[in-house]
Amino acid sequence: MKCNDIQEQISLYIDNMLDDNDKEILIKHLEECNQCSAEYDSLIAMINMCRELPMLELPENYEIGLNNKLKTAEAENEEKVQITTIVEKIKQKNWKVYASIAAVFIVFVISVTGLNSVKTNEIDPGSEIAHDNAIIYEQPTASPEESRSDGNMQFSKSSQDSPVVENEIVGRGLEPSSDMMAPVDAVESQVITDGRKVIKNAFLSLDIENYDEKFEKIINLVNASGGYVEHSDTQYSHYVPDKPEESLKIGSITARVPENTFLSIVDQVKGVGIVTNFGMGGQDITMQYRDTVNEVENLKIQEKRLREIMEKADNVKDILEVERELSRVRGDINRMTGDIKRWDDLVGLSTINISLNEIIPKDKKIEPVSDNIWEKAGKGFIRTINEMVSMLEVAFVGFVSILPLLLLMLVIGTPTILFIKKLRRRQ
Known part of the structure; x- marks a missing residue:
């Protein structure tokens, strides 16, 4: 069983209201679980503390006052029972009358609700009054x-x-x-x-x-x-x-x-x-x-x-x-x-x-000349040479790439130019 179930049964165990099987289960659990055992000990300590409280004497005329209150309460209960009996008899006799009254009341409420809805629909939606009413109606009341x-x-x-x-x-x-x-x-x-x-x-x-x-x-x-x-x-x-x-x-x-x-x-x-x-x-x-x-x-x-x-x-x-x-x-x-x-x-x-x-x-202060200035200059010179070489490589690769196109233009263009020159000479 879970600790919650055991703790709920501890008070029943103390009052000796459990059967033998439940008692054995609870005792075994208390031996194994420190939390439930502590709960049991605290209950026992509380009960012992309550038992050690001294008994107080009853006030004077306590029995007479209690007897009078009991008689008064009994008389009130009898009056309530009599009133309830009379009401039930009236209900049994006149239930048809009450049902008719309830039906008329329901029809009246439905009619009034329908008239109110018709009047609401007749209001001009564009008017300021209708707009304000709509805003008020749409506002939540619990927000x-x-x-x-x-x-x-x-x-x-x-x-x-x-x-x-x-x-x-x-x-x-x-x-x-x-x-x-x-x-x-x-x-x-x-x-x-x-x-x-x-x-x-x-x-x-x-x-x-x-x-x-x-x-x-x-x-x-x-x-x-x-x-x-x-x-x-x-x-x-x-x-x-x-x-x-x-x-x-x-x-x-x-x-x-x-x-x-x-x-x-x-x-x-x-x-x-x-x-x-x-x-x-x-x-x-x-x-x-x-x-x-x-x-x-x-x-x-x-x-x-x-x-x-x-x-x-x-x-x-x-x-x-x-x-x-x-x-x-x-x-x-x-x-x-x-x-x-x-x-x-x-x-x-x-x-x-x-x-x-x-x-x-x-x-x-004036900063001194850097000790590695020649090293920086050499690196700059080498960087410039490398960039120039890269540019020449790109130009050479581009020239070789367009060489077939140049040869084609030369083969086609040379005869064309010669033919045009001959025509001009004849003219």
């Missing part, structure tokens, strides 16, 4: 609504269905209040957010001079804007042991800056050096953020109802089921709340990834 007020966006969404465990516990005889039994999907939670929720980011690659000075300048820009440096690193790209001051460095900075100063900081960082690569992006999480906030509100309502159900539970099995469902709901609330906080952090603080590459200034 999420978005409205802006003073620069804010307002959202609403229907909540989720009530949990299955609530229905199961009600079916076992518990009586939740009418507020508890109201469907959760009738609740509409509204979340007001400051505009859209967009996670912004940018990346820059810069060629800079005086690495340490520019690195420190970028750090100061980030701190002055109210942001912080999430990560930074520096290393040598070209190290000169004899002259460390002539060594070149590369590095990177990951900065988090407030969303309202994001573009300003990006422009200021661009001015630090020569931009070789740049890009910006944004991820709109407005819908996901709104849905998660509404889901948290719905789960809180569900948690409240589960706690009310737990107060009315009267046996160990129902209490354990409600506690299990309550633990799951609480875990979902904590997880989604963490997501909301993380999104708020990402939206409130934009990310800028900066790559720095130190270069040698061209105007800092």
Whole structure:
């Protein structure tokens, strides 16, 4: 048997309501499964704890009050039975009358509906009234609504269905209040957010001079804007042991800056050096953020109802089921709340990834003549000769290719030219 089936039978085993065969199967499973064994031990501990609770004395006149209430309830039940009997007799005698009234009512409703549809068809489709009515009719009544007020966006969404465990516990005889039994999907939670929720980011690659000075300048820009440096690193790209001051460095900075100063900081960082690569992006999480906030509100309502159900539970099995469902709901609330906080952090603080590459200034000193200048000149001379040879090869191949055509033109053209010259001489 599965652990779920075994755990459902543990309470029956404790109450000695299982047959011998089921008892043997359950005992064998408890010896092999640590999880079910722990569940059994917790139930036993809970029962022992309940047994150790002291017995409370009944209030004064409890028996007399209980007897009066029972008599009152019995009298009310007798009155209800008598009223029900009278109504049934009337129904049995006058069912034909009621059927006739119902038929007349149905015919009346159908007639009114037909007249309304005829009047609706008579409205001019091109008129503004018909157009407005059509628009109002086509608008869905249960869709999420978005409205802006003073620069804010307002959202609403229907909540989720009530949990299955609530229905199961009600079916076992518990009586939740009418507020508890109201469907959760009738609740509409509204979340007001400051505009859209967009996670912004940018990346820059810069060629800079005086690495340490520019690195420190970028750090100061980030701190002055109210942001912080999430990560930074520096290393040598070209190290000169004899002259460390002539060594070149590369590095990177990951900065988090407030969303309202994001573009300003990006422009200021661009001015630090020569931009070789740049890009910006944004991820709109407005819908996901709104849905998660509404889901948290719905789960809180569900948690409240589960706690009310737990107060009315009267046996160990129902209490354990409600506690299990309550633990799951609480875990979902904590997880989604963490997501909301993380999104708020990402939206409130934009990310800028900066790559720095130190270069040698061209105007800092006169560069010496390269040591391999003759080697470069020789390679250039050889490259030119090779290109000339290639051009001659192409010309020779082309001439040989058209040689048959030239011979054909010579064979045909020579007699023709001679014949034309003879004709001119005769004339």
